[in-house]
Amino acid sequence: MxxxxxxxxxxxxxxxxKGRVTSYGAIAKSLGAAKSSRMVGYAMRYAGTAHPKVPAHRVVNSSGLLTGKFHFETPEMMEELLAGEGVEVKDDKVVNFKNVFWNPLEEITE
DNA sequence: CGTTTGACTAACA
DNA sequence: GTGTTAGCCAAAC
Structure with missing residues (x-):
């Protein structure tokens, strides 16, 4: 492929x-391109155009901050989506970020 | 094909 | 803890 x-x-x-989030850097590392953390966010920019669509709202920066909220249809949608999945968002940041953090490396295991 | 960009991260002040 | 600078790299224009 x-x-x-x-x-x-x-x-x-x-x-x-669902109900979990991860960071751009974590995804980049799982791809073996830790340096390309920006590229991950860059790719997410086209997440809406990708098929199937990807849950970009579950991806935040290393601080758990909803940096890309403004790229959604509406800046508030990201918070709503996360809240709808059980992820609490406070002041544009994921509450208990470390607690809800999902490590892709543990799922890839290749 | 060359330049700009960017939903990042880490390091430094 | 907050602000700024630098490095990073592939895609978009």
Missing amino acids: NTNFYEQVYEIARLIP
């Missing part, structure tokens, strides 16, 4: 379980 960089990012993003 064509393991495009974007496709890999999307694939992992879809693996994020």
